[in-house]
Amino acid sequence: MNYHLGKPVFKDELISAIAVMLRNRRYRNNTMNSQNFHEPEQNKTKFWETLGNEKVLDLSTINSLKEIGGLELIESLFETFIADSEKMIGELENAVVREEMKQYDHIMHTLKGSSGSVGANKMFVLSSYINQCSHNGIWPENESWLQIFKAVFADTANEMKNLFQK
Structure with a gap:
């Protein structure tokens, strides 16, 4: 197939x-x-309505990584992911202000891949959607998309920091 x-x-x-x-x-x-x-407009509306229902972390991905490399690997991956994502989000803000589509597309593609690889589910879903827009040379239709993205990242970083501290 x-x-x-x-x-x-x-x-x-x-x-x-x-x-x-x-x-x-x-x-x-x-x-x-x-x-x-579905019709594209219906997809857009549904996406923003249902984003809140997504799990912040994908525990199956995280547990698979933990099985491979142990808790030390997960902690290292999370620290690196958080630091790199903070830097890229700053670069994303600059690209948005300067309306640099190519840089915006590159950053969204990178954030999509890294978030999916470490089990940052909600951030991956949002990054994937925004990356579809960036790949088509458009900004997301939701005017608050960048603030939403930053809030999702903050939730993700918080859950990652607290995941194994119980």
């Missing part, structure tokens, strides 16, 4: 994609694009 899921691949997304493919009886030569299942 010739279907595509973006990296990182999450178990739930894979199962969902397979279920959609089977439900719609899509076969080998048909490409599957989940964004075509």
